[in-house]
Amino acid sequence: xxxxxxxxxxxxxxxxxxxxxxxxxxxxxxxxxxxxxxxxxxxxxxxxxxxxxxxxxxxxxxxxxxxxxxxxxxxxxxxxxxxxxxxxxxxxxxxxxxxxxxxxxxxxxxxxxxxxxxxxxxxxxxxxxxxxxxxxxxxxxxxxxxxxxxxxxxxxxxxxxxxxxxxxxxxxxxxxxxxxxxxxxxxxxxxxxxxxxxxxxxxxxxxxxxxxxxxxxxxxxxxxxxxxxxxxxxxxxxxxxxxxxxxxxxxxxxxxxxxxxxxxxx
Ligand SMILES: O=C(O)c1ccccc1NCC(=O)[C@H](O)[C@H](O)COP(=O)(O)O
Numbered sequence: 732x733x734x735x736x737x738x739x740x741x742x743x744x745x746x747x748x749x750x751x752x753x754x755x756x757x758x759x760x761x762x763x764x765x766x767x768x769x770x771x772x773x774x775x776x777x778x779x780x781x782x783x784x785x786x787x788x789x790x791x792x793x794x795x796x797x798x799x800x801x802x803x804x805x806x807x808x809x810x811x812x813x814x815x816x817x818x819x820x821x822x823x824x825x826x827x828x829x830x831x832x833x834x835x836x837x838x839x840x841x842x843x844x845x846x847x848x849x850x851x852x853x854x855x856x857x858x859x860x861x862x863x864x865x866x867x868x869x870x871x872x873x874x875x876x877x878x879x880x881x882x883x884x885x886x887x888x889x890x891x892x893x894x895x896x897x898x899x900x901x902x903x904x905x906x907x908x909x910x911x912x913x914x915x916x917x918x919x920x921x922x923x924x925x926x927x928x929x930x931x932x933x934x935x936x937x938x939x940x941x942x943x944x945x946x947x948x949x950x951x952x953x954x955x956x957x958x959x960x961x962x963x964x965x966x967x968x969x970x971x972x973x974x975x976x977x978x979x980x981x982x983x984x985x986x987x988x989x990x991x992x993x994x995x996x997x
Contacts, residue, residue, distance in 0.1 A: 739922045741790035741823065745847055746868065748822045754852025755828075761888035763860040764841040766814055766911060767941050770964050773813035778988040779954055782843060782943070783807035784816040784968035785834060787825030791922055793975035795825060803980050804834040807971060810984025816843040816966060819857065828857035835859065843892060843966075849874040851883045861890045861911070866900040867919065877907045892943065896928065898935035905940060912936055913966060917946035926953060930960035951990035959992075 738746070770780035785803050788795040796803070804815050817834050818826030826845070835842045835858065844859035847868060854862065862884050869877045877893070884891045893909035895901040896918060904912045916928045924947035936942050941964070944957035949970040957965055971983045 738920050739790075741922060742919050745790075745820065745823050746849075749820075749847035749849050749853075749868075750873065752853060754850070755855035755857065757855065759855045759858055759887050759889075761858045761860070763888050763890055764839070766841045766843075766861050766890050766892075769813045769841050770941070773811070773988070778811045778813065779958065779990055780813040780964035781811070781954075781984065781988050782814040782816050782964060782966045783810070783812035783971050783984050784818070784845065784966060785826075785830070786816075786818045786845070786968040786972055788974060789818075789824050789968070791917075792969060792972075796972050796974050796977075798977075798980075800830045801833050801837045803972070804838055806980040807984045808838050808840055810971075810981040811988035812840065812984050813964065813988075814841040814843065814861075816845045816968070817859075819844050819846045831857050831859060841890075848880065851875055851880060854880075854884055854887055854889070859889065861892050863892050863894060863913075865894045865919070866903050867896060877903070881908055894945065895932060898932045901932050901935040905935075905937060909940070911941045911943065913943040913945045915945045916948075926956065929957055929962065933961045936961070948987070951986060954987050954990035955992050 773780040785800050817831040818824040819828050819831050820826050841860035843861040845863055864880050881891055892911045892913050893904040894913040894915050895904050896915050914929045914932045916926050917924045926947055929944040942962055943964045943966055944962035945966040948965050948967050
Protein backbone atom coordinates (compact mmCIF):
# COMPACT_ATOMS: atom_id res chain seq x y z
CA UNK A 732 0.00 0.00 0.00
CA UNK A 733 1.02 3.61 -0.63
CA UNK A 734 3.06 5.09 2.19
CA UNK A 735 1.88 8.51 3.41
CA UNK A 736 5.34 9.83 2.51
CA UNK A 737 4.49 9.33 -1.16
CA UNK A 738 1.15 11.12 -0.93
CA UNK A 739 0.63 14.64 -2.31
CA UNK A 740 1.52 17.29 0.32
CA UNK A 741 -2.15 18.31 0.61
CA UNK A 742 -3.08 14.71 1.43
CA UNK A 743 -0.26 14.38 3.95
CA UNK A 744 -1.63 17.52 5.59
CA UNK A 745 -5.20 16.09 5.58
CA UNK A 746 -3.95 12.88 7.21
CA UNK A 747 -1.85 14.72 9.80
CA UNK A 748 -4.93 16.73 10.80
CA UNK A 749 -7.08 13.56 10.85
CA UNK A 750 -4.61 11.80 13.16
CA UNK A 751 -4.87 14.72 15.61
CA UNK A 752 -8.66 14.99 15.51
CA UNK A 753 -10.44 13.43 18.46
CA UNK A 754 -13.78 11.74 18.71
CA UNK A 755 -17.18 12.78 19.94
CA UNK A 756 -18.59 12.29 23.37
CA UNK A 757 -21.18 9.57 23.72
CA UNK A 758 -21.26 6.51 21.52
CA UNK A 759 -23.50 7.16 18.51
CA UNK A 760 -26.47 4.88 17.70
CA UNK A 761 -27.97 5.49 14.27
CA UNK A 762 -31.27 4.48 12.71
CA UNK A 763 -29.88 4.70 9.19
CA UNK A 764 -31.79 5.44 5.97
CA UNK A 765 -30.93 2.66 3.51
CA UNK A 766 -28.53 3.69 0.74
CA UNK A 767 -29.28 0.70 -1.56
CA UNK A 768 -33.03 1.35 -1.14
CA UNK A 769 -32.50 5.00 -2.12
CA UNK A 770 -30.65 3.86 -5.26
CA UNK A 771 -33.48 1.44 -6.12
CA UNK A 772 -36.07 4.18 -5.64
CA UNK A 773 -34.14 6.47 -8.01
CA UNK A 774 -33.86 3.72 -10.64
CA UNK A 775 -37.58 3.00 -10.30
CA UNK A 776 -38.52 6.50 -11.34
CA UNK A 777 -35.95 6.83 -14.06
CA UNK A 778 -33.22 8.79 -12.27
CA UNK A 779 -29.57 7.81 -12.35
CA UNK A 780 -28.63 7.19 -8.69
CA UNK A 781 -26.37 10.10 -7.77
CA UNK A 782 -24.88 10.95 -4.38
CA UNK A 783 -24.49 14.72 -4.62
CA UNK A 784 -21.75 16.15 -2.45
CA UNK A 785 -21.92 19.30 -0.33
CA UNK A 786 -18.25 20.26 -0.52
CA UNK A 787 -17.69 23.98 0.14
CA UNK A 788 -14.09 23.75 -1.10
CA UNK A 789 -11.25 21.25 -1.48
CA UNK A 790 -7.52 21.15 -2.17
CA UNK A 791 -8.28 20.81 -5.91
CA UNK A 792 -11.23 23.23 -6.11
CA UNK A 793 -10.96 26.50 -8.03
CA UNK A 794 -12.64 28.49 -5.27
CA UNK A 795 -15.13 28.27 -2.46
CA UNK A 796 -18.91 28.05 -2.50
CA UNK A 797 -20.27 29.97 0.46
CA UNK A 798 -24.04 29.41 0.00
CA UNK A 799 -25.94 27.93 2.95
CA UNK A 800 -25.16 24.18 2.85
CA UNK A 801 -28.75 23.29 3.76
CA UNK A 802 -30.06 25.27 0.78
CA UNK A 803 -27.48 23.58 -1.45
CA UNK A 804 -28.50 20.16 -0.13
CA UNK A 805 -32.20 20.85 -0.71
CA UNK A 806 -31.40 22.06 -4.23
CA UNK A 807 -29.51 18.82 -4.93
CA UNK A 808 -32.48 16.73 -3.77
CA UNK A 809 -34.77 18.85 -5.96
CA UNK A 810 -32.45 17.94 -8.86
CA UNK A 811 -33.05 14.23 -8.22
CA UNK A 812 -30.10 13.28 -5.99
CA UNK A 813 -30.78 9.85 -4.47
CA UNK A 814 -28.48 10.59 -1.52
CA UNK A 815 -26.15 13.31 -0.28
CA UNK A 816 -22.55 13.40 0.85
CA UNK A 817 -21.51 16.10 3.31
CA UNK A 818 -17.88 16.91 4.04
CA UNK A 819 -17.25 17.16 7.76
CA UNK A 820 -13.48 17.73 7.45
CA UNK A 821 -12.97 21.35 8.60
CA UNK A 822 -9.38 22.26 7.73
CA UNK A 823 -9.16 21.46 3.99
CA UNK A 824 -12.80 21.15 2.84
CA UNK A 825 -14.69 23.77 4.88
CA UNK A 826 -16.97 21.14 6.40
CA UNK A 827 -18.34 20.51 9.87
CA UNK A 828 -20.32 17.97 11.85
CA UNK A 829 -22.88 20.67 12.57
CA UNK A 830 -23.44 21.19 8.84
CA UNK A 831 -24.07 17.48 8.36
CA UNK A 832 -26.52 17.45 11.26
CA UNK A 833 -28.46 20.40 9.81
CA UNK A 834 -28.52 18.85 6.34
CA UNK A 835 -29.68 15.46 7.63
CA UNK A 836 -32.52 17.14 9.56
CA UNK A 837 -33.61 19.03 6.43
CA UNK A 838 -33.76 16.16 3.88
CA UNK A 839 -35.13 12.63 3.89
CA UNK A 840 -32.51 10.95 1.67
CA UNK A 841 -29.52 9.07 3.14
CA UNK A 842 -26.55 11.27 4.08
CA UNK A 843 -22.93 10.13 3.83
CA UNK A 844 -20.42 11.61 6.25
CA UNK A 845 -17.39 12.38 4.09
CA UNK A 846 -14.32 12.52 6.31
CA UNK A 847 -11.01 10.82 6.93
CA UNK A 848 -11.77 8.40 9.77
CA UNK A 849 -8.73 6.63 11.18
CA UNK A 850 -9.85 5.68 14.71
CA UNK A 851 -13.00 4.21 16.25
CA UNK A 852 -13.75 7.21 18.49
CA UNK A 853 -13.98 9.41 15.37
CA UNK A 854 -17.17 7.49 14.50
CA UNK A 855 -18.90 9.15 17.46
CA UNK A 856 -18.73 12.73 16.20
CA UNK A 857 -22.14 12.90 14.52
CA UNK A 858 -25.01 10.70 13.31
CA UNK A 859 -25.04 9.92 9.59
CA UNK A 860 -26.57 7.20 7.47
CA UNK A 861 -23.30 6.17 5.88
CA UNK A 862 -19.65 6.70 6.81
CA UNK A 863 -16.59 6.50 4.60
CA UNK A 864 -13.53 4.31 5.17
CA UNK A 865 -10.61 4.68 2.75
CA UNK A 866 -8.62 1.47 2.22
CA UNK A 867 -5.24 3.06 1.50
CA UNK A 868 -5.38 5.28 4.62
CA UNK A 869 -6.09 2.33 6.92
CA UNK A 870 -3.05 0.25 6.06
CA UNK A 871 -0.72 2.56 7.97
CA UNK A 872 0.74 2.10 11.45
CA UNK A 873 -1.20 4.02 14.05
CA UNK A 874 -4.66 3.62 12.51
CA UNK A 875 -7.35 1.11 13.40
CA UNK A 876 -7.74 -1.74 10.91
CA UNK A 877 -10.34 -1.69 8.15
CA UNK A 878 -12.01 -4.78 9.65
CA UNK A 879 -12.19 -3.26 13.15
CA UNK A 880 -13.59 0.04 11.87
CA UNK A 881 -16.13 -1.73 9.67
CA UNK A 882 -17.53 -3.70 12.56
CA UNK A 883 -17.37 -0.74 14.98
CA UNK A 884 -19.33 1.36 12.45
CA UNK A 885 -21.93 -1.35 11.87
CA UNK A 886 -22.37 -1.88 15.63
CA UNK A 887 -23.40 1.79 15.79
CA UNK A 888 -25.92 1.35 12.94
CA UNK A 889 -23.92 3.05 10.17
CA UNK A 890 -23.74 1.71 6.63
CA UNK A 891 -20.17 1.85 5.36
CA UNK A 892 -18.84 2.98 2.00
CA UNK A 893 -15.36 1.50 1.63
CA UNK A 894 -13.29 3.47 -0.86
CA UNK A 895 -10.71 1.88 -3.14
CA UNK A 896 -8.60 3.17 -6.02
CA UNK A 897 -7.22 -0.02 -7.60
CA UNK A 898 -8.47 -3.55 -8.28
CA UNK A 899 -6.24 -4.78 -5.42
CA UNK A 900 -7.89 -2.30 -3.04
CA UNK A 901 -11.36 -3.41 -4.22
CA UNK A 902 -10.33 -7.00 -3.39
CA UNK A 903 -9.07 -5.83 -0.01
CA UNK A 904 -12.37 -4.05 0.70
CA UNK A 905 -14.40 -7.13 -0.21
CA UNK A 906 -12.13 -9.41 1.82
CA UNK A 907 -12.70 -7.14 4.84
CA UNK A 908 -16.47 -7.57 4.42
CA UNK A 909 -17.51 -4.42 2.55
CA UNK A 910 -20.87 -4.57 0.77
CA UNK A 911 -20.77 -0.99 -0.55
CA UNK A 912 -17.54 -0.18 -2.40
CA UNK A 913 -16.53 3.09 -4.04
CA UNK A 914 -13.82 3.38 -6.65
CA UNK A 915 -12.26 6.83 -6.53
CA UNK A 916 -11.17 8.07 -9.95
CA UNK A 917 -9.02 10.62 -8.09
CA UNK A 918 -5.64 9.18 -7.15
CA UNK A 919 -5.22 10.52 -3.62
CA UNK A 920 -1.46 10.05 -3.87
CA UNK A 921 -1.15 12.54 -6.74
CA UNK A 922 -4.57 14.25 -6.74
CA UNK A 923 -4.95 13.43 -10.43
CA UNK A 924 -8.28 12.27 -11.89
CA UNK A 925 -8.49 9.54 -14.53
CA UNK A 926 -11.93 8.22 -15.47
CA UNK A 927 -10.34 4.98 -16.71
CA UNK A 928 -9.73 4.08 -13.04
CA UNK A 929 -13.29 2.97 -12.29
CA UNK A 930 -13.68 0.62 -15.30
CA UNK A 931 -10.31 -1.00 -14.49
CA UNK A 932 -10.87 -1.48 -10.75
CA UNK A 933 -14.59 -2.33 -10.93
CA UNK A 934 -13.82 -5.68 -12.56
CA UNK A 935 -12.58 -6.92 -9.16
CA UNK A 936 -15.95 -6.39 -7.45
CA UNK A 937 -18.40 -9.29 -7.15
CA UNK A 938 -21.96 -8.76 -8.47
CA UNK A 939 -23.46 -8.60 -4.95
CA UNK A 940 -21.47 -5.48 -4.03
CA UNK A 941 -23.09 -2.06 -4.47
CA UNK A 942 -20.54 -0.26 -6.60
CA UNK A 943 -20.11 3.51 -6.65
CA UNK A 944 -17.99 5.52 -9.10
CA UNK A 945 -16.46 8.54 -7.35
CA UNK A 946 -14.82 11.79 -8.49
CA UNK A 947 -14.18 13.56 -11.75
CA UNK A 948 -17.66 12.90 -13.16
CA UNK A 949 -18.65 16.13 -14.88
CA UNK A 950 -20.92 15.43 -17.82
CA UNK A 951 -23.80 13.17 -18.90
CA UNK A 952 -21.28 11.32 -21.09
CA UNK A 953 -19.17 10.60 -18.00
CA UNK A 954 -22.28 9.28 -16.23
CA UNK A 955 -23.05 6.92 -19.09
CA UNK A 956 -19.42 5.76 -19.22
CA UNK A 957 -19.38 4.90 -15.51
CA UNK A 958 -22.79 3.20 -15.70
CA UNK A 959 -21.70 1.09 -18.67
CA UNK A 960 -18.64 0.05 -16.65
CA UNK A 961 -20.89 -1.25 -13.87
CA UNK A 962 -21.53 1.66 -11.50
CA UNK A 963 -24.72 1.26 -9.48
CA UNK A 964 -24.39 4.90 -8.44
CA UNK A 965 -22.13 7.93 -8.81
CA UNK A 966 -20.64 10.30 -6.24
CA UNK A 967 -20.34 13.82 -7.64
CA UNK A 968 -19.05 16.95 -5.91
CA UNK A 969 -17.28 19.57 -8.01
CA UNK A 970 -19.46 19.41 -11.13
CA UNK A 971 -22.53 20.07 -9.01
CA UNK A 972 -21.00 22.57 -6.57
CA UNK A 973 -19.34 24.67 -9.32
CA UNK A 974 -16.78 26.11 -6.89
CA UNK A 975 -15.62 28.98 -9.08
CA UNK A 976 -19.15 30.11 -9.95
CA UNK A 977 -22.68 30.41 -8.70
CA UNK A 978 -24.62 28.24 -11.15
CA UNK A 979 -27.91 26.53 -10.32
CA UNK A 980 -27.17 23.45 -8.21
CA UNK A 981 -30.56 21.90 -8.98
CA UNK A 982 -29.87 22.13 -12.72
CA UNK A 983 -26.31 20.85 -12.28
CA UNK A 984 -27.66 17.81 -10.42
CA UNK A 985 -30.54 17.16 -12.82
CA UNK A 986 -28.17 17.21 -15.81
CA UNK A 987 -26.48 14.12 -14.30
CA UNK A 988 -29.45 12.32 -12.76
CA UNK A 989 -31.26 12.58 -16.11
CA UNK A 990 -28.33 11.32 -18.21
CA UNK A 991 -29.17 8.52 -20.63
CA UNK A 992 -27.13 6.56 -23.16
CA UNK A 993 -28.61 8.71 -25.94
CA UNK A 994 -26.36 11.46 -24.52
CA UNK A 995 -23.37 9.62 -25.96
CA UNK A 996 -24.91 9.13 -29.42
CA UNK A 997 -24.10 11.64 -32.12
O1 LIG B 1 -11.63 16.71 -3.85
C1 LIG B 1 -10.43 16.88 -3.55
O2 LIG B 1 -9.74 17.83 -3.95
C2 LIG B 1 -9.75 15.91 -2.61
C3 LIG B 1 -8.44 16.15 -2.25
C4 LIG B 1 -7.81 15.31 -1.37
C5 LIG B 1 -8.46 14.21 -0.85
C6 LIG B 1 -9.78 13.96 -1.21
C7 LIG B 1 -10.42 14.81 -2.08
N1 LIG B 1 -11.73 14.60 -2.44
C8 LIG B 1 -12.55 13.61 -1.85
C9 LIG B 1 -13.51 13.00 -2.75
O3 LIG B 1 -13.59 11.79 -2.74
C10 LIG B 1 -14.40 13.84 -3.61
O4 LIG B 1 -14.83 14.93 -2.87
C11 LIG B 1 -15.62 13.14 -4.17
O5 LIG B 1 -15.34 11.89 -4.68
C12 LIG B 1 -16.25 14.01 -5.27
O6 LIG B 1 -15.28 14.26 -6.27
P1 LIG B 1 -15.53 15.39 -7.38
O7 LIG B 1 -16.83 15.08 -8.05
O8 LIG B 1 -14.38 15.25 -8.32
O9 LIG B 1 -15.56 16.69 -6.67
